[in-house]
Amino acid sequence: MKKVLSILAVSMLLIGMLAGCGGGKSTEQAAAKKEFVNIATGGTAGTYYPLGGALAEILNKNVANVNASAQSTGASVANINLLKDGKVEMALVQNDIAYYAVKGTEMFTGKQVPSLKAIATLYPETIQIVTVDKTGIKSIADLKGKRIAVGAAGSGTEANARQILETYGITYDDIKVQYLSFGEAASGLKDGNVDVAFVTAGFPTAAIQDIAAQHKVVLIPVEADKADALIKKYPFYAKVTIPVNAYPNQAADIPAVAVKAMLVVTDKMNADLTFNITKAMYDNLERLKAAHSVGKMITKENSQEGMSIELHPGAAKFFK
Structure with missing residues (x-):
């Protein structure tokens, strides 16, 4: 009888040890889970x-x-x-x-x-309104009737473009809207298929630098009174300045607006x-x-x- 009890005790001990090892392995696996x-x-x-x-x-x-x-x-x-x-x-x-x-x-x-x-x-994400000097465009008021890349359809950039244009009394009915990504807009500006592009990004932005490698880039300002009106309606915006020489041949500071x-x-x-x-x-x-x-x-x-x-x-x- 004692021999049987001893065998049972040893068996129980082994089962306990194996269970303990199994539990430890499971915990270790959980800890290492990626x-x-x-x-x-x-x-x-x-x-x-x-x-x-x-x-x-x-x-x-x-x-x-x-x-x-x-x-x-x-x-x-x-x-x-x-x-x-x-x-x-x-x-x-x-x-x-x-x-x-x-x-x-x-x-x-x-x-x-x-x-x-x-x-x-x-960081601030500046809404950069970009053209090239050969278009002759110098202000947002000049955008009526022009081919404007407003960002991808339904994108954050597109919302920014629509809201800024609205502040100037311009709707999509007044322009030729092109829904393009930053890269596509840059190609369009270089090829002459786009007149102006809205780019919402930290500066300097690679897409704009790409344009500047072949053309003289012109950044269009958002005047202080228009920026104030925009911020009053959409408080997420803030006034910022794109500093001189942020891009090649940029001779002056450009007033702009930004989100975060x-x-x-x-x-x-x-x-x-x-x-x-x-x-x-x-x-x-x-x-x-x-x-x-x-x-x-x-x-x-x-x-x-x-x-x-x-x-x-x-x-x-x-x-x-």
């Missing part, structure tokens, strides 16, 4: 794309078990839809477009995205991961500065300027 973070950016000729690539590098090097990658997209509006559909985990967007999405207005009328949460605002670029996720991302992502980004700002000149404008101190939606709890914890 978090895939796909970052939606914008077109390759814009500012989001290089910044998104740099951010992916930062996360891969500094956040444990994260596999991050950046992908070229149609920018703000497309990015919010990708987030909503669970096709990406993080995105760069304009602050005005984020607001429209959360509130269900403008291009998100009837398509509200209440799950959208912010990590931080990053921001980094967003959804409420599906857990707070710890969001905190770690936010910390990694602000601990490695030098990498963002190296990716694009707007990187120098990204600081922890400026992270809440122009904040248009609620912060994700993980980001809010970092900024406390």
Whole structure:
């Protein structure tokens, strides 16, 4: 009987040890589980794309078990839809477009995205109204009857173009609208198929630099009184100056308006991961500065300027 009891005891001990080992393995596997973070950016000729690539590098090097990658997209509006559909985990967007999405207005009328949460605002995105000297166009008032690239259909740039033109009393009925990406608009200006292009991005923008390599670029100003009227109706805008020599042969400062670029996720991302992502980004700002000149404008101190939606709890914890 004692022998039987001993065998049973040993058997139970072995079963317990095996169960313990199995439990440990499961915990270890869970700890090592990779978090895939796909970052939606914008077109390759814009500012989001290089910044998104740099951010992916930062996360891969500094956040444990994260596999991050950046992908070229149609920018703000497309990015919010990708987030909503669970096709990406993080995105760069304009602050005005984020607001429209959360509130269900403008291009998100009837398509509200209440799950959208912010990590931080990053830098001003200037609405650059670009032509070449051979068109003879010098002001927004000159745009009537002209071929105007207003950005991709339904994009953040397109909303900016429409709102600025409206402030000058110009509607799409008064111009020949062309819905083009930054790269397509640049090609159109170079080929003479487009008269003016709206480009919403941090300057200098690759698409405009591309034009300047072959033609004398002319930036069209937004006068102070018109900027004031725009800001009164759409408070996300702010006055900015495109400084002299931002582009080749630019001889003077150009008054303009801007929105804010921001980094967003959804409420599906857990707070710890969001905190770690936010910390990694602000601990490695030098990498963002190296990716694009707007990187120098990204600081922890400026992270809440122009904040248009609620912060994700993980980001809010970092900024406390």
